[in-house]
Amino acid sequence: MSGALDSLTVTAETSLLEILELFKGSTKDLLLIDERTIITDPHLELLTDYPRSTSAALVAIVKNGNTLVRQNRVASASSKSHKVTIGNRDFVGALRLSQKQRDLIIPALENAIAFKAKGNALDLLLVALVRATIKVDAVDVLSAPWSRSDDSLERERVRSEIKGLNIAALRLKMANRANDGFFSVFFLRKFSKILTWVAVKVGATPNQVTLLSFAIGLYSAYSFSRGTFLATLLGAILLQVSIIVDCVDGELARYTRKFSKLGAWLDAVTDRVKEYLVFLGLAYGASLEGRNLWIPAMAMMVIQTFRHLSDYNFAQSVKIRAEDKFTTPVDFMAEFDGIVPTEREPKGRLRYWLGKIIQFPIGERWLVISASAVIGGAAFTFTIMPILAFISAFVVFRGRTIRTKEMEKKHLKSSLIVNQSDLLGVKASFTRRVSWIEPSILRLIESLVLIAIFINQDVLGIPSFIILFSIIFHHYDNLYRALQNERKPLWLSALGLYLGGRILLIGLALLA
Template identity: 30%
Template sequence: MGADPSKPGTSRDTETVAIVLATSPAAGLPWSDGARSDGSLLERLTGQLRALPVREVLVVVRGQDAQAEGWEKGAESGPPHQIRVSDGLAEDLRIVAKTARASTSPVAVLAADLVAHTEALSLLLGHPARPTGALVASGDPAPLRPPVRTEWGRVVSAGTSFHEVEWANGTFRGVLQVGEAHLAGLADIAEDLADLAQRRHLGRVGDGEVPELLLTGLVRAGVQVHAVALDTLHCGRAGTRPAAERAVRELADVDEAQARLDAAVKSGDGFFTTHCVSSWSRHLIRPAARLGLTPNTVTGISVGFAAIAAIWFSDGRRAGLVVGAVALYLSFVLDCLDGQLARYTRRFSPLGSWLDAICDRLKEYLVYVGLAAGYVAGSREPWEIWALAVGAMILQTVRHMVDFSYAGAMADRARAAGLRAAAPRSMAVPWDEAPAAAAAKGTGSVLALSRRLDALSAARGVAYWAKKMIVLPIGERMALISVTAALFDARVTFLALLGWGAVALAYTTGGRMARSFA
């Protein structure tokens, strides 16, 4: 299915230009899933690209061989396509550089011997934001699966057969996309790498390592590269016919539709959201999509339920508090659903993100007002409850100021790092200079400890969930409000919010300061 220009992020101006490197003999390998055989790996991949928002396909070959001609004949119904002849690695890189300089759209670089689920490719190439990113997965490095290190959803170190990675925790799976903002940097890096390859300064790097080289160059230049995790989906390169046949058979073991649904549910949410909301709200995603609901529509309905909760809370009686608690819970379920629906349908927009953030605060503060009004309706002292309500609002506002200001500072730092591109000679050494320097200064043990703690947290034990809950995320806040309001009264609710919120603020601020000094 082609791109729909009526949807956010799918206009022709933002669709990806794909460079497919059919420079290895494996690109011409036949593929078969056991029931049928349909052309070469190159033809299979380009067929998948036609189903994605790809504006143009450029196939780089070593010569006008039969596999390229066959693909060209079968590509009449797809996006515009070209074939470029290259005589080696340096020329491959220069073609990438020239394409990046001429393009006004994101550029993707893929190896033609790739065997992948279409849904796996769509995680990156079909994302409406068109980010600079790479497909990564867990597993041990191999010749066609170079090592990477990822932290906080970013690739922070990448390797090739020449370049080394310290503390590798994943592998690169051969699909790289560079967003429009980084195209000039991609062109510079590709040209620098081409010069190094021509002078044979890249050691034993082979002709088929263009995506790996470009990823390593981008990371070393300070470009933020998103690490797009595959989870249950498959994507990888096949160097031999048995490997290709085995990889194609493995694709059938995964339900792509279910994998897409699973990917729509965030994996890093808090305890309450993960176990008491997302565990069943996932069943509402497909019905919502079939009904044609947009994420912004679901956000609006969520605000409506929060308003209903506030009205019932303002009643002040036990029945009203219980009904309000149920309405607030349903409002939060819809608040989770709008993001899940956006990820499932890939209908993201800056307006939607802004509305979601604004409406979260609006709903929460509406509920505060309703609780305070209901408490006053019970003929109790108004000044105390309104002071507690205002205090809870102020505390929550300060917490969000800390979060957003830190996120802004980190974004500024990343942009500054992007302007300080690494010198071309940095690619002529096999190790990352920054980790090596850190180890020389005695901070390597700190980094190693950080990696061990991250691995411990990944097990999702008590420590993991305690770390998630202590910061009082929105799921825990909604649960706290609902339970304390239904069982007690507004005074208990506000005191609980102030107490837990103060601990969360101290914990978050301390952690941000420590991380900044580190």
């Protein structure tokens, strides 16, 4: 267990006051575990060893449970004195109190203590936190048995089950993302798990694996650029190897608990660089045979950028708007809090995976790139990719349009969109409900203007592709910073000349 935590085993005699005094008297986060709770060490480590900025509670997915989770946070909890309206989880009986929320937690507990409500102190604590609108991350217990039962025989049975588990295999399974795309889950990650195990054994770091995947991706792009069938076949194989290795860095980080902002940034950015350099390689390889595919290559880069930005911004906007609904405290002594689920009912398995495929995620995209390049060359790739991308976009944006209409007609309470505008002097989004699409539209306008300039001046080729690629990379940097609630330093934005300045400079340079 992490030495950065205090801990307390909560018994039937433990009081809220005791928990409060222990929390107030320390500067460390406090880990609380019910004496009846039986769980695996890897699941407990989800509270102790993961970097957390808020409190967190272990929960298990159960229909009509005693706890409600919305947007990955505990929205409603229960005790002997409190009930949830509709639950979708059970509280497992393990909770981490964050000192970063100290100024919110202490008054919330003091208020709850004054009412002397009946119930287990851990349950009352969770109720007090969520009813005071204090964020408590919900951490799901999956792939292993657990118990929080008064029945000692039941606890002993679960304890015996846990003893029979292969803990190393469980850690590896927990590190593997089960909610990824269809091709990733059922093919790529079957291989990546093996490589993750090897990486653990040799002591590799997540960043080393990311750079290895990047190097393989670069050689894949180089192979495509040679233009021959055998080189294209090699490039296609290497692209699949690259994405398998790319799965390993995240799995390794989760397995070893080695997380960093640099690692997350590297993982996200290198994926984009690899994909777009593959487009460059395909276009250059085609040019060796006298075919000019620079426009479709740049068009695919623009299409993917439009989609990526809209995907991230829509998801984050939904999350931010959902957070706004947690701003009204609920009376601690009210039996029901009236909070109900907002997420849609889970789809059937077939509909779920069809929905994943239609989103055209990276696994499916790179599979199409590899297969189409081998089957019909670069021209076929740049024909089939836009068609599939537009089909995916039609289905996805249809759903997003419906969800957007259901949003409140007000500006997003966040600098997420403004931090990506790249417009000098702009301090607010132009729209309210549809602000999530603004960065994508701005990038589309800028890219189309630049491509038009390149066509007009007849300068299509590697230099024009690299110019557009560099500008798009700049926008991805803005996106990843915005997702971390950061804004690019003014001097760095000014160095990029902002949107209008770049177009003007490039246009004048080509006209000169």
